[in-house]
Amino acid sequence: MLRITDGDRIATGNAMDSAFNSCRGWFIGPFWEPDVGLRCSGVVEVKWSNHVADSQKIGVSGRDGTTSLAVLVSGSFLFTFPDEDPAEVTLGSQGDYVMYGPSVLHTWKALEDSIVMTVRWVPEILPDGSQGNLTDIKRGHRV
Structure with a gap:
């Protein structure tokens, strides 16, 4: 390593x-x-996640001002977007990805043992017309 x-x-x-x-x-x-x-x-956040089959995010998240990109490295992974169309996106092949904008509520479930790389960033202009950065958004927020 x-x-x-x-x-x-x-x-x-x-x-x-x-x-x-x-x-x-x-x-x-x-x-x-x-x-x-x-x-x-x-300006950017990058995460490497190992998920065992059937692990899932309990509750929804997506209340911050970041745009997210999740790329499947291996396995099979389901994203659910309760207020969006499409409401579900399954990443099933290496390299499949889903991108979602600021404040899009979502949850996920690993359908198989999976590895997902996530990248988050703040768009230049947020939906409310303001401009932000990750440091301001994350201050007092969850990791």
Whole structure:
């Protein structure tokens, strides 16, 4: 496993490193102190998630101002969007993805053991017309 090195110009590591457990798999984003260099970002968040079959998100989330992209690395994964059309999206082949905008309520379920990489960012202009950044959105928010 590639060891974690943090720098201002080059950073290395492995997204499955246990060092990222404290942030539920988020290895790039505003969760990290600036001294980690490139991994501390106020504009993008990146997460590597291992899900066992039948694990699921209880309740819906999506109340922040980020746009999200979830890419299936392996397995089969179901996203449910209770207020949207389509209401369900199944990622079943490596590379399948779903993208959803700010404040889109969603939940998920692993249909098989799955690996999903998620990227979140703040769009330039939020639906309410304001401009934000991840640091402001995450301040006082969940990881």
